[in-house]
Amino acid sequence: MIHLQNLRLSYPGPDGQEAPVLALRDWRAARGEQLALVGGSGSGKTTLLNLISGLLKPNQGVVEVAGTDLATLGEARRDRFRAEHIGYVFQSFHLLDGFSARENVELGAVFAQGKPEPGRAAELLEAVGLGHRMNYPPSKLSVGQQARVSLARALMNKPEVLLADEPTGSLDPENAAQVLALLRDTAEAHNITLICATHDREVADAFPRCDRVEDLA
Amino acid sequence: MNAPRIVLRNLKRRPLATMLTTMSVSLGVALFAAVGNLREASESGFQRSAGLCDTLVGAKGSTLELTLNALYHMGQSQGNIPYSLYEEVRATPGVLWSVPMALGDSYRGYRIIGVTDDLFGRVHLSAAGREEAQEGLTFAEGKGFVHTAGDFVHIKEDLAAQEAEEAEEEAEEEGNDHSGHHHAHNHDAELFQAVVGARVAEETGLRLGAEFFPSHGVSGVSEEHDDAPATVVGILEPTGTPLDRAIYLPIGAYYVMDGHEPQEGMVEGGARDPRGLSAVMLGTKAGFYRAGIYRNLNDRLDAMAVYPSVEVRKLFEIVGTGDLVLRWISVLVVVVALLGVMVAIYNTMGARRKEFAILRALGARRRSLLGLVVSESALLGFFGGLLGLLLAGILVMLVGEQVRALTGVAVEAWPGLPELWLLLAVTVAAAFAGLVPAMAAYRTETAHALASQS
Incomplete structure (x- = not known):
């Protein structure tokens, strides 16, 4: 499902020299697999998720997701690919103010090709237990509820890959456990490959597979 | 949810800025349209009266x-x-x-x-x-x-x-009865x-x-x-x-x-x-x-x-000089208003980096962000233009009534093709004004912007 090979990403440093950000030899994740990526701050967890989602393009190597090598695609095609195949849950959930919970979920389908199923956003919000908060703006939702809206948004286009970047980072333990369970259950129910970047050992332990980013080079 | 709704919602999120920029555009458009309409409608009304005889x-x-x-x-x-x-x-x-x-x-x-x-x-x-x-x-x-x-x-x-x-x-009767004059x-x-x-x-x-x-x-x-x-x-x-x-x-x-x-x-x-x-x-x-x-x-x-019609034409040629000055002033007002639109939107760009990065992460292309911002700007121009034409209509009606009260000449102006062109021109000009902030949105580095917000 996901195959990263001989991956190298670097940025030009202030001195003009290339500063390596991430190097990875060979890494795979199977369809429906759930795994945690762990590592310290600045270890490259988020960078790896951004490479898998096509937000970043490696300087070198293969980023094959669902049979497509994103490293060979132009930015616009990677954007389209991301809209249609990948769901992304961010650490601080990144919901847009000025849009209701349902509209935030619907935003997930705006840039994908084809029309979303009518009522899908409402269905997803029902599924994450927020049927009664659909028209609430994010500012009127608790952090746990925002996490659920963010998950519903990530699922809007029926992704094959779900990326979660520190999804429990801003939650209390109870909410963290609930959100984590929701993520895993949803991924399992829809046979979605779930990759969760976390620095939290407890969260990582909840996953059947856990890879240390530093060990992938 | 679709792109036009995102644009409208974004404008609604900033009601004061939206209202002020729309009004500034509308004033320029109102002045431009009113001056032009009044001149044309007055000339047409005066010519109609001049046609009573050749x-x-x-x-x-x-x-x-x-x-x-x-x-x-x-x-x-x-x-x-x-x-x-x-x-x-x-x-x-x-x-x-x-x-x-x-x-x-x-x-x-x-x-x-x-x-x-x-x-x-x-x-x-x-x-x-x-x-x-x-x-x-x-x-x-x-x-x-x-x-x-x-x-x-x-x-x-x-x-x-x-x-x-x-x-x-x-x-x-001279000398006899001077008071007998009747x-x-x-x-x-x-x-x-x-x-x-x-x-x-x-x-x-x-x-x-x-x-x-x-x-x-x-x-x-x-x-x-x-x-x-x-x-x-x-x-x-x-x-x-x-x-x-x-x-x-x-x-x-x-x-x-x-x-x-x-x-x-x-x-x-x-x-x-x-x-x-x-x-x-x-x-x-x-x-x-x-x-x-x-x-x-x-x-x-x-x-x-x-020939009355020739005289009226000459009169409006004279009036036309002042009219031209007013029209240029109104063009300047529209240009300044459009610059205001540009600045107003540009000033929000910093605060909206997160929004653009989120949209990019959801699959929006850079071009889509460009389109969203340009559409916002164009829409401000369109609404401003529409409001301006409405104001111009009211102004023409009021001044026309005054002219009619003073001269009897009916000064009537209804929105026509020129007004539609004006509306289109202002909308397009506003879209161009929106290109500057739109480029800032276009250049949003998603990963960096998301990381800096998280």
Whole structure:
């Protein structure tokens, strides 16, 4: 499902020299697999998720997701690919103010090709237990509820890959456990490959597979 | 949810900025559209009035003043033309009809004009953006008086004879009874019939059968001709021309009123002919005849001919200079407003980096972000333009009403193709103004922006 090979990403440093950000030899994740990526701050967890989602393009190597090598695609095609195949849950959930919970979920389908199923956003919000908060703006939702809206948004286009970047980072333990369970259950129910970047050992332990980013080079 | 809704929602999220930028655009557009519309509508209205006759004859002087005074009832008369000239002109080959005009009296600020009944049957109401062109006037109530050029001629001749008689009598009685001076005018009640314009009827409440006393002079505050009440026999349909603001009496009646008798120093036949005419409206055969009549009249020393439509065009050419300055000023206002739109949107770019990064993470292309911001800007321009056109419409209506109240000329402007083009131009210009902030959105580095917010 996901195959990263001989991956190298670097940025030009202030001195003009290339500063390596991430190097990875060979890494795979199977369809429906759930795994945690762990590592310290600045270890490259988020960078790896951004490479898998096509937000970043490696300087070198293969980023094959669902049979497509994103490293060979132009930015616009990677954007389209991301809209249609990948769901992304961010650490601080990144919901847009000025849009209701349902509209935030619907935003997930705006840039994908084809029309979303009518009522899908409402269905997803029902599924994450927020049927009664659909028209609430994010500012009127608790952090746990925002996490659920963010998950519903990530699922809007029926992704094959779900990326979660520190999804429990801003939650209390109870909410963290609930959100984590929701993520895993949803991924399992829809046979979605779930990759969760976390620095939290407890969260990582909840996953059947856990890879240390530093060990992938 | 779709892209247009995102754009609208973004504008709604910043109500104050949206309102202020829209209003600033609307002011510029309103000024631009109102100036243009007023000029065009005024010119069209004035041209429609100028079309009442093709040629106007009056005393030598300013051609524009003659036109304004005789047709639009503005300003003062430059003097009279001799009565004999009227008879001469009437008989000129190529003259289809002629309406002698005597101005000088008024009723409650509305001018009273002595005319013959040809005014009702022969003047030409051109289409000029209204329904269809028509010959002659229609009456809302009653009908026109009957007072032909022949009647006028007879009255004029009778008066001359009567005055000669009086002069003889006075000479005989000289030294005996100076206080016995009186006027034995023929105050025929049938003669004192009046037709009033639509606006006069509306404003003064003069209805059919109503009697009123004309005032001497055009200011409306002079003494009344209390010897001569006029009876309203007809009320004209609105024409959108100065005809609406005038009262018409048989021209013969003018000459038999007290106060219109010759005064010392006035010489029959000259520009100060006491019973001369203020002007004569002519309908002439187009082409060779019209040009000939025009040339021959202008060769005379005691009169001149003008083409009212040419005079109105000249007037609006003069007005057009000021109009052009105003239009340029309004263009500058629109440009400044569009810069304001650009700055207003650009100032939000920093705060919206997160929003753009989220949209990019959800699959939005850079081009989509560019489109969103440009659309926001274009929409501000569109709403501003729309509001501006609405304001311009209100402004034209208000000023048009003032012009109509002052001159009787209907100044009507309805949104048409030029307004649609203006709206399109402002929308496109606003879209271009939005390109600067849109480029900032376009350049959003998603991963970096998301990381800096998390």
